[in-house]
Amino acid sequence: MASDFSFDIVSEVNMPEVNNAVNQALKEISQRYDFKGSNVTIELNDKEKEIKINAEDEYRLKSALDVLESKLVKRQVSLKFLDYGKIEPALGGTVKQVIKLKSGIPREKAKEITETIKQSKLKVQTQILDDKLRVSGKKKDDLQAVIRLLKEKDFGIVLQFTNYR
Template identity: 60%
Template sequence: MADQFSFDVVSEVNMQELRNVVDQATKEVKQRFDFKDSKTEITLKEKEKELVILSDDEYKLNAVIDIIKTKCTKRGVSLKAFDYGAIEPALSGTVRQTAKIQSGIVTEKAKEITKAVKESKLKVQAQIQGEQVRVLSKSKDDLQATMTFLKGKDFGIDLQFTNYR
């Protein structure tokens, strides 16, 4: 039997679900009357981990973002996974907004998570490993208490727990 149990705290987005969200949102935009004859596009750049939204004006752009948020909620994609940039003008009078997709935990957030775990007074150790945080303990109960503790805190990013062993 293992004398140490562990789990990893990660922040990832299921790209297949995100593709489904983009497909459904595109289909809805094409069907809606208020988007008739508009130059509205939703583009998912998986390699750059970006979502690019292009539309005629800010009002339509915000409507498209609302559609995307609704579809994300229905498909179980966290809204915290997106970091929206500024609205910028694009070609022929349209506007564009780029949303970065969360992938991995940045160092500052990882330090914040490990600090919170240490301050929780649970008998666990947290260490940063690349873009994830590993939590170790001799007790599975302490690990589950740590998961519950982390779910209750808001770090501004979506957290998942993997490799529970």
């Protein structure tokens, strides 16, 4: 059953914006008075999609995290992409925290989204493709109704709509 129109639902973090936010946060930390003489580092690992923050104590780590979060928000990177690890002791009496960047739609979320679309009784088909969803239908209006429906609900992840055909 070939459909005329389709779009993809994805959840992908914008890595260049994350990189910019990390660099801005590091610059602000190096200039701020309350971080003078402190050894705070923020490292972005593109391949692993994670951010590591090191500081000499939990207070400074949380302050550095606040700075990073504000920079991410300013660059339109949703904090829903962040999966915070626990704060752990590190070498030399310091503490560290690893923050994973979530990307892609997990299978259980994809099923939840598919179920929501089915309950709407719109004449569209959904297809789960690895870490994204494809929605197809005969009418563009139905596809736009699906996008509106999904924007109104909160699935706990960031949804983006791409490849609109």
